[in-house]
Amino acid sequence: MRVTEKIISEGMIKNIGSSLRRLDRYYQQLSTGKRLQYPSDDPVGVTVSLKMRAGLRELEQYIANAEFAVSWMEATDASLDELTKVLHRLKEIAVYGANDTLPEDSMNALADEVSELKKHVWQIANTTFENRYLFAGQQTKRPAYDASFTYQGDDRPLLLEVGTGSRVDYSVPGSEVFGDFFARLDEFEARLRNGDCEGISRNDLAMLDERLELVLKARSSLGAKINRLQRNIERMGTMEVNYSGLLSKNEDADIAEVVMHLKMSEHVYQAALATGARILQTTLVNYLR
C-alpha cells in the first residue's frame, strides 16, 4: 500500500483521540470510584445494580420496620413486667386478706393498697411509646382506659411488614390483658373492707392467678415474637452486608485494576505522541539541499 504523510498524520490523530478517550474513561472511573456511570457502560451490570439497590432498600426498610416492632414489643413487655410485679403484690395481699386473723385496721390498710395498686395498673394500661398508647389496639391516640376505667381501645391488630407480604401483629390489646381487671379489683377491695376472708380465698386468689397466667401467656407470646423478629433482623442484616458487597463489586471500580489500565493507557498515549513527533518531522525535504 502506498503511504502518504496524510495517512500517517490522520492515523495519528485518530489514535491519539482514542488513547485520550480511554484515559478519560479511566480518570472518570478513578475520580468517581464507579465502574458504571451510564446504563450503556454495562447494561447487564446496570440491571443487576438496579435490582440490588431495590433489594437493599427493601431490606433496610424491613429491618427498620422490624426494629420498630421489636422496640414497641419490648416496651410492652416492660409494662407487662411491671404488671406482673403488681400482680404478685396483689396475690400477697390476697393471701393476707384470706387470713381471717387480721384486725379490721390491717384489712383496711390492705384495701387502701389495692386501691393504690389499681391506679398503678391503670397507669400501666395507659403506657405510651412514642406518644402512642401501647394497649389500645388501633386506637393509639386515646388512653386505653379512661378515668372511669372503661376500655376505649379496640381489639384490632397493629400490623407492619417485615418482609414482602409478611405481616406481623405487634400489638397486645388492653382488653386481652386487663379485661375486667379493674372491676375485679374493686370487688377485691370491697371484700377486704368487708372482711370477707372466705370470699377472698374463694374468688380473688383464683382471679389473680388467672390474670397472672394471662399476662404470662401474653409475655411469652411477645418474647417469642421478639426472638423471631430479632433473628429476622440479624438474617436481614447479614443479607444487607452481602448485598452491599455485591453491589459494590458490581458498581464500584476496582481501583487497582483501573490504576493499572490508566498507567497502561498513559504509556500508550505517550508512545503515540513520541512516535508521531518523530515520524511527522521527516520527509525527503529534510535531506535535499
Next chain:
Amino acid sequence: MRSTFGGLEVGLRSLRAHQMALDITGHNIANADTPGYSRQVANLTATAPYTLPSLQRTTTAGQMGTGVEVARIQRMRDEFIDVQIRHESSAQGRWKARQSTLEQLEVILNEPSEEGIAAYLHKFWSALQELADRPDDPAIRQVLYETAVSFTELIRQTHSQLKTLQRDLDQQAQIIGERINSLAQQIAAVNEEIGKVISVGDDPNDLLDKREVLVRELAGLTNIEVQTDHMNRYIITISGSLLVSGDRANSLAFVENPDHNGLVDVVWAETGTVVDLRDGELKGLLEMRDLEVAYYLDALNAFASTLITEFNAVHLSGYGLSGSTGLNFFSGNDASNIRIDPAITIDLNNIAASIDLGGVGAPGNGENALALAGVIKTAFLMNNGTATLSDFYESIIVKLGVDAEKANTMLENKKALLHHLQKRQESVAGVSLDEEMVNMIKFQNSYNAASRLITAIDEMLETLITRTGIVGR
C-alpha cells in the same frame, strides 16, 4: 529526411512538457493538505513520429521520434472507493444521530444513581412503609408528603426534558435539511462548471475534487444514489427522487404536522410529498425523534398514569386520620402533570393510611398504607400484568442501556470502517511529499537536459551556418 531545425522542436517540446510536469508537481505540493484533493499526474507521451516507411526511404532506420507532450493531466482516484465511502458515510451519519441522542437520554434518566426515578420510587415506598408503622404520627406524614412531592417533581422534570430533547431533534433535523438544500445547490453549480470544461475537452480535475467533498458531506446527511450523465455531471437521487440533476437542484421543505404535536415532516418542496429517507443523519434524527424519544415519553407516561390510577384507587377506598375518605392522592393523568392532590396538600391527615372499619376511625391502622406500598412494589400492573411499576421502570433503563451500548459500538465500527476506506482512497489519491520531491528533481533534471540539448543543437547550427563553407570563400 528530417528538417535541420527539427532537433530544436524536440527540445522545445521537452522543455514545455517538463515545465508543465513541474507545475503539476507544484500544484500537488501546494494542495498536499487540501481536503478531498486528488493528486494529479502529468501523463507524458511521445508525440507522433514522422515519416511513414516508404519505398524511397532506404537509408534511415525506423520511425523518427518528435519529442514529448503532456497528453493528459490525470486525476488519481479510485471512484469505487468513493461510492463505498458515500454509503458508509450515510450509515455513520445515522448512527451518529442515534448515539448522541441515546447519550442525552442516559443523562436525562440519570441511572444508576441516588437521584433517579428508581431511587425516588423506592424512597416513596419506604415512606409508605414508615406510614404503615406509625400511621398516627404527623412527622411521618410530613416525610411521606415531601418524598411524594420530590418524586412527582422528578417525573414532571424528566418528562419536560424528554419533550425538550424531542423539540431539539426536530430543530436539528431542519438545520440538517437546510444544509442538504445548500449542498444540493452547490453541487448543481459545480456540475454546471464541470459540464462546460468537459465540453471543451479538458479534465476538470479540481472541480471533480470539489464536488466529491460536497457529495461526501451530503452522503453523511442522507442516503443518496449517484449517477453521471454524458458530461460527467452528477444525477443525485434520494430513494429514487431527484435531488440534483445536472445544473438543477430540488429542495426539501418542512411542514409542521398537526397530528404530530407540530413536529415537522420533511417533504419535497416542489411536490409536497414526504421524502423517503432511509439512511444518513437526517433519518437518524427523525427516527430518534419519532421512535426512541417518543418511546421513553410514552413509557414514562404509562408509568405515571398507572401510578396515578392505581394508587388513587387504593387511596380512595382508605381513610385519613380524621375520617376523610374518597380522596385522591395524586392529581393529573400522565407524567406531564402528575402532582399531589390539593386535598392532601391542605391537610396531611387526609392521607388515607387506614382501611374501612365500618365508619370507626382507627389512627393506629396502617393497613391501607401497606396496600399503597404494595401498588408500587408488588402489584403486577404493567405489561399486561407481568411487571410491577418498579420492574417496568427497570426494564426501560435496561432497554436504554442495551440500545446506547449498541449505538456506541456501531458508531465506533462505522468510524473505523470509514477511516479504513478513507485511508485506502488516500493511498491512491493522496499527495506524498517524498514522491513529489523525487518527481521535482526528475522533472528539473529533464528540463535542464532539454535545455542542454537545445544548446547543443544551437552550437551545431552555429557551426553549420557561420563556419561551414569557409574553404570556397
